[in-house]
Amino acid sequence: MREARNERREPLVSIIIPVYNKADFVRESLESALAQTYPNIELVLVNDGSTDSSLAILEEYRSKFPEKIMLIDQENGGVSKATNVGIRASKGAFIQFLDADDLLSPDKIENQVRILEGNSPFALASCEWVNFKNDISQFIRLPYGVFQNYETGLDWLLYSWNKQEMMADSSWLTSKALLNLAGQWDESLSINQDGEFFMRVLLKSEKVIFDPKSKAYYRTLNETSVSKQQSYLAAQSLLDSFRKYQNEILNVEDSKRVRLALKRVYMKFIYDVYPMYPNLIKKAKDLMWKLDINEKVFIAGPKFQKLSRFIGFENALRLKRILQ
Structure with missing residues (x-):
């Protein structure tokens, strides 16, 4: 009973996963999301008109975990539109973005929720992201200076632009209140949609808190x-x-x-x-x-x-x- 009461008190975290033709990888990403040690999560899956077997895989997981998974199937409209649909459908107080071929360390969401506890809803949590191809035990680390605390989101942006560093979407944990201030993903862009979106998030954020324990695993495919x-x-x-x-x-x-x-x-x-x-x-x-x-x-x-x-x-x- 104590565990149930604790779970009800935990703020809900929505993990938004847009999917387009990721049948080779999406199972691993879904398992990564479902394996989070943080108990109160929902997965918002947006199938963006996949033409492979991605939708069948998403339906399989939705049937296995109906209490945790919301599935939206739509015509192809691009990653920004799919992500916006996911945000609007989400119920969480916090938002975790996850690409359909990337992974999270099991404690990622729990660590970052704890870090943000007691802070302003306009604080933003980050963590290290690493590159991998197939096996996450063989990841490659990046010697980035953005892997630290920043007094303001503006300071983070200026450092990253000056050093040509970036952050994977999945490294962040954001409050829904902060996302509402920043606005939607720009559906007119076909590249760097995430960079432009998180630029606005960072400009609205009061500080960036780095989580030194967690990792986001960014899958490197053949296309650079x-x-x-x-x-x-x-x-x-x-x-x-x-x-x-x-x-x-x-x-x-x-x-x-x-x-x-x-x-x-x-x-x-x-x-x-x-x-x-x-x-x-x-x-x-x-x-x-x-x-x-x-x-x-x-x-x-x-x-x-x-x-x-x-x-x-x-x-x-x-x-x-x-x-x-």
Whole structure:
């Protein structure tokens, strides 16, 4: 009886899992969610028009765990739309996002709920994320500086943009109240939807609390982030997401440190897409110029930065292209 009473007092955590053609991996992700040591969870599964056997697998799990799983089946509309549908259907006080091929350490949600207890509902919990392919015991760690506490979400953003670091969606645990402030996932974007969404979440958050015990496991498939943006429309959408960064963050703080970080964001875009799509590169350069930051900044690895200092950013890009 004591366990039942304790469970009823625990705030509900909604784990939102959008699924599109992930039949090879989704069972493992569902098992990871169901294996959480935190007792009061619901899984909100949104099948986004899968054409493989994903829906049958989701229906199987829903029939096994009807008290824990809500299943929504819809026509394909993209990950942002599916995630928004999941958020609206969720009942939890906290939201955990999980891609249909990624995994969580069993104590992840419990640790982060405990960390957030007693804090403002606008605090945000994070944890380390690691890369793996098939076996999570063979994960690869990343030496990232974002794996620490930050006094404000703005501080977290500026560090990540300056260092070109990122956070996997599944690393965060957010209150529903904070998500409501940030707004929906942007359904107009086809790439970096999560980066743009969590940019807004972080700008609304009062602080970021790092959980040193938990892990989110990010499955690396054959397609890299750079290869995903090899189409013109994807690159255009990526640049659009960065413009949205600028519009949002300058409304919170318009300062030199913010504009320097934005300059690095646009430089990284040019670095990633060069020499393709000259018109998008020109747009990125124009956006950089309008920031009115004359101070030189350097991006990418130590060798490229050294070369940029010696011959300039654009000449270093040209030389890099020749040597590839």
